[in-house]
Amino acid sequence: MAKDYYDILGVSKTASQDEIKKAFRKLAHQHHPDKKHGDEAKFKEINDAYGTLSDPEKRARYDKFGMGANDQGPGGPSGGHSGGPFGAGGFNMNDFQFQGSGFEDMFSDLFGGGRGFGQGGARSQAGADIETDIEISFEEMVSGVRKTIRIRKPLACSLCHGTGGAPGASEETCSTCRGSGRVTKTVQSFLGTFSQASVCPKCHGKGRWFSKECPTCKGAGKNIGEEEISFEVPAGIENGQTIALAGKGAAGEAGMPPGDLFITVHVRSHDLFERRGDNIVSSLSITFAQAALGDTVSVETVHGPVRMKIPAGTQPGEIFRIKGKGLRSVRGWGSGDHLVAIKIEVPKKLSGEEKKLIEKLRELSGK
Numbered sequence: 430m431a432k433d434y435y436d437i438l439g440v441s442k443t444a445s446q447d448e449i450k451k452a453f454r455k456l457a458h459q460h461h462p463d464k465k466h467g468d469e470a471k472f473k474e475i476n477d478a479y480g481t482l483s484d485p486e487k488r489a490r491y492d493k494f495g496m497g498a499n500d501q502g503p504g505g506p507s508g509g510h511s512g513g514p515f516g517a518g519g520f521n522m523n524d525f526q527f528q529g530s531g532f533e534d535m536f537s538d539l540f541g542g543g544r545g546f547g548q549g550g551a552r553s554q555a556g557a558d559i560e561t562d563i564e565i566s567f568e569e570m571v572s573g574v575r576k577t578i579r580i581r582k583p584l585a586c587s588l589c590h591g592t593g594g595a596p597g598a599s600e601e602t603c604s605t606c607r608g609s610g611r612v613t614k615t616v617q618s619f620l621g622t623f624s625q626a627s628v629c630p631k632c633h634g635k636g637r638w639f640s641k642e643c644p645t646c647k648g649a650g651k652n653i654g655e656e657e658i659s660f661e662v663p664a665g666i667e668n669g670q671t672i673a674l675a676g677k678g679a680a681g682e683a684g685m686p687p688g689d690l691f692i693t694v695h696v697r698s699h700d701l702f703e704r705r706g707d708n709i710v711s712s713l714s715i716t717f718a719q720a721a722l723g724d725t726v727s728v729e730t731v732h733g734p735v736r737m738k739i740p741a742g743t744q745p746g747e748i749f750r751i752k753g754k755g756l757r758s759v760r761g762w763g764s765g766d767h768l769v770a771i772k773i774e775v776p777k778k779l780s781g782e783e784k785k786l787i788e789k790l791r792e793l794s795g796k
């Protein structure tokens with residue numbers, strides 16, 4: 430914590446509020462712990478710095494007295510600025526109790542009402558990621574398709590823009606959490622005693638309290654609502670593959686980015702076709718005569734029927750390749766082939782004449 434707040438955000442001592450906000454957003458997005466290359470410690474640092482520098486009063490005190498200047502300032506422990514999930518100062522490592530994958534948390538957060546985000550409310554107040562599933566037909570997989578889904582999720586309140594305050598309401602430090610946005614309780618478990626943080630029920634974790642709360646969202650800054658989202662499912666997508674839509678997850682707290690939306694695509698199986706990589710496989714039943722003498726047949730492919738030559742002497746299980754009639758390559762160049770696996774039908778019933786002819790054939794072959 431010895432680092433300078435201006436250095437942490439990479440701005441000059443004379444940076445404007447706008448520059449500070451921009452630098453914060455960029456860094457927060459980059460180091461968000463939910464992101465692939467996120468860095469919890471760094472993210473916390475960034476939030477601390479922003480919590481102080483984004484508030485003109487705290488910034489002035491910090492400029493004058495340096496680190497810690499805001500810890501005993503008037504109005505109790507500082508922090509909990511609406512833009513920073515942890516606020517400045519008063520950070521407690523006990524607050525970080527990441528358990529499980531976070532997946533269940535996400536759903537309980539999404540549907541548990543105004544409980545706030547994250548286990549015990551200790552995680553950042555960026556929006557949660559959302560996962561969902563869609564099913565597409567085999568044909569849609571082949572051609573690619575544009576899909577529109579409706580997602581029920583927390584949306585930023587349109588009236589207060591996520592602040593939770595009624596238009597024109599005055600803003601004060603929350604008395605319940607004294608601005609930290611969190612309340613801590615002691616939990617006994619067989620592993621010992623833990624202090625567990627949860628989102629302050631009065632201010633919903635913002636650390637701020639409005640003289641009049643937003644009538645639309647009741648101060649939460651978010652409403653559960655539906656959003657219609659359209660996206661492209663690329664041709665050749667694999668069954669079970671996931672499409673990520675950045676920023677289409679749950680709304681974040683004011684000033685924090687929304688989560689991402691992850692859509693897992695399930696491809697329905699097809700009666701005739703089976704996929705093997707970029708190739709499509711189907712089977713074709715032909716008669717013994719067609720196999721022995723050769724023929725030209727029509728083969729159904731995903732690009733429509735194609736005429737195919739069966740050479741004389743074709744064996745059961747033989748595979749013929751129809752070039753370029755498979756899937757457009759997922760890797761972006763060329764396309765797969767259609768493979769035809771040959772089956773030979775043995776007649777279950779023979780007419781008298783057929784029987785005679787086959788018996789004749791047996792004599793000729795000497796078996």
Ligand SMILES: [Zn+2]
Nearest residue numbers: 586589643646
């Ligand atoms: Zn609102």
Ligand SMILES: [Zn+2]
Nearest residue numbers: 603606629632
């Ligand atoms: Zn509070």
